[in-house]
Amino acid sequence: MSDRSRTLFFFKTTILLLILLTVPFSLWARSDSMQIMSKNILILNSYGADYSWTNSQQKGAMSVFHNLDISNTIRVAYMDSKSLDTDKYHKYLLEILQEKFGGVRFDGILATDNDAMLFLSKYAHDLFGDIPILATGINGYRDRELPQGITYAIKENASHLATLQEAIRLQSNAKNCYILADITTTSKALISEIQQIEQQLSTKITFHYLNNLSFEELIAQVALGSPDDIYYLLPFFKDAAGNSFSEGRVARSLAQVSPAPIFVSWNFQLNKGTLGGTVLSGYNFGVAGATALLDLINGKPVTNLSEESNVAEFIIDYEVAGRYGIKTSAFPRDVKFINKPPSFIDKHIEVLLPGAIIILILTTILVLIAKMLKKEQIINKTSQQVLRLKEEIIDTQRELVTTLGEVIESRSHETGNHVKRVAQFSRLIGEKIGLSKEDLDLLEMASPLHDVGKIGIPDAILNSPAKLSDTDYSTMKQHTSIGKSILQFSNRKLLAAARYIAHQHHERWNGTGYPQGKSGEEIHIFARITTLADVYDALSNKRSYKEAWPEKRVLEYLQKESGEYFDPELVRVFIENIDEIREIRLKFMGDTYDEIQEAG
Structure with a gap:
């Protein structure tokens, strides 16, 4: 026999041995599984199904049986002894149980409360033979022996x-x-x-x-x-x-x-x-009784x-x-x-908590700016020092505003990269249409606050995976006005720019948007640019209510809505510079951003 033949013979022999060893084990495992699945259990309740105590015990027991995947073998009967409990009735009940379950071979019985236990103690042997009977919720047997035929009882021991x-x-x-x-x-x-x-x-x-x-x-x-x-x-x-x-x-x-x-x-x-x-x-x-009965059966x-x-x-x-x-x-x-009424905080926590966060953030911003201004006064000795300090303040404002935008977006399960991408897209569009450097800086810093008003929208609406009802949609639309209210305390250029964007970024070029129904160039140029950047990024990314769109579909949508939703000139500039847009997307992808799909 050649080496090749000897190796092939050894390989075939090994496979055959594995099959011979595995098949009996599989048959045994299947047999054991079938044995478990074939269990028949009867739950006999002392009272009626309309009695909440009995209903609670029934639910507790079924929670155990359902977990074991044998719920289809459970039979349930109710004595309703609260309504009727006489010897004559018990005889009728015995006949009914004989007629209903006489052909069933039960593996165990769970009795809830005393009446079912006593009934089974008297009749179970004639009905079902010698099988485990476990009673639960039993009163009066703390120091007494259980009735004949009852295997085990879980005593109620009321407090x-x-x-x-x-x-x-x-x-x-x-x-x-x-x-x-x-x-x-x-x-x-x-x-x-x-x-x-x-x-x-x-x-x-x-x-x-x-x-x-x-x-x-x-x-x-x-x-x-x-x-x-x-x-x-x-x-x-x-x-x-x-x-x-x-x-x-x-x-x-x-x-x-x-x-x-x-x-x-x-x-x-x-x-x-x-x-x-x-x-x-x-x-x-119910849980304890079902668990103990299964132990008895097994x-x-x-x-x-x-x-x-x-x-x-x-x-x-x-x-x-x-x-x-x-x-x-x-x-x-x-x-x-x-039945304790909720406190004011409990009632309004969804609004108060986000409100407290925004106040804390704004206060932090003001404190930091105040510290920077104080620092500027102290070191205002040379023009070079003043210039460096101003640049530091601008950088700090940019970082704080971006951070605030990220916090707001995180409430709707968006990553901070969303506001960074919107800011970079907006600056790129602004550059291509010829905005000044000062306006570009303002646009880049202010655009992350476009959704600041969402801080006042409840989480249940903000993160709903389903289409919003008319009432919830009306509530959601209020975030533009809320954003304006939050930012109206100052007329500084940065906050004024952010205010225009937050208030107008849902206006449409054809006048069908909200909250004021502005149209065309009535809408601030910053808001028009941010709207286009935000919609492009939102459609390209996964949200709680939708999957990410491929880039081809997104660009087709922008072209379709050119002159309707968006400023047509901005759409033209945006698509002409799509390669640079892609570079920004790649730079700020983040760990949840989908891969960019090629257009076409």
Whole structure:
């Protein structure tokens, strides 16, 4: 066998071995992936889909399942036990679940809240066999064993102690604490939890449990109370008379008649006229429950997530606190207020912040110029020194004005090279039409301020990637008048030139521009030149609302608009000197400027 044949044989053998080793691994990986994708999970919710606590838990759980890309295997059912919770109903529900899911082999079940857990403890084995069942948001099992058939439970552990301690501190004259509760299984468990911590709260306060009253009796009891009393509302959906209530109705009704603030410990009870407290989030329990269930299904050890899921925030309704005369200073520093009206700064930050920046920049300019003038007076001994100082002042003005233009352009995500290019284009055009050196210097220094008025335009409008609405476009057009107002405080040649440019650079040769509708030579020559330079550079460069145009398309547009948008003489001069224009573009390309495409 030749060396060439031996090498070819070795190469083919190596490839074959790699294929033989790779195929089984690929099949195994695919099989494992398919195994994960084939998981079937049932979420059984104790309450209805219109109950925000259940909705929050559902969203939290689905956020985990969606991330694992198995959302198409999730089945969801609602017991709606807040509306109906009898043995007869449970039997009907069992028949429905048998009919609906009898042919499905579930890998695990997530139960939200107590009623779903108890129902599954009683019927899950007959329905689904022996599978992992994880319950989340469970009350009343802090020191008790879980019901039979429940693999794991994440306990709710409402922050009764923290909320009631804050209530006692705020209501320092209180002698009575009324626990407002309904007759559901959940409320019974919560009352038991509160009874276990009574002695930790205060020996001076008597606790009263109003859980055996009709809705009307409860309203009357609270309305006749004292402003010094403490009212703590548990989730309330069914009164002693058997009447069911939509979420929030009882809280709103009690808040209207209560002589004292009502404290709560669940976030779904907020924005109902209640004051607040250390509240729990259903979303957290949904996330923790789904995560733990997947661990159970995949044979991983499940850690105790009870405390992790019991993350609570101290939240107070600002409007309710004010209604009861409670000052914000009465609350701890870690309080989170809702319904707090925005401050003046919050309301106007989009205008105030840019305004503050422009004032700071202008002040800096004035301070620097003042220092330069003072320096000029000190060293004004010889004409040569004076000349050097004047040149230094002019250079400083040029740099400061350019810097100011760059800052303004950066608000619309433009680089500083944009204003440098516009300044150089403008000077070149001015040279070709015969402007004096003094006018050329003024034009070059003033043109970077053409968009100074944009400092007063909100970012949302300035950087909108979509076509502006008529209202937003009207707001955007105001930047020309704003620019004039900013620069009208001085008649020095530089600022006067900048003022003409800022105010008139959106006027059109045919009179259809804004803000004054000037036409032809009514428009200042500086503004006409800057307009042409600015439009050319804007079309040639990428913006938030468009891609960069090729040079051929840009030049065709300039020729088309000659005599309409632009001064026709300036367009002619501009195109005749396009090679020098390209040189300026290359010199000031920057890191975001697109490559120059050849015309034609």
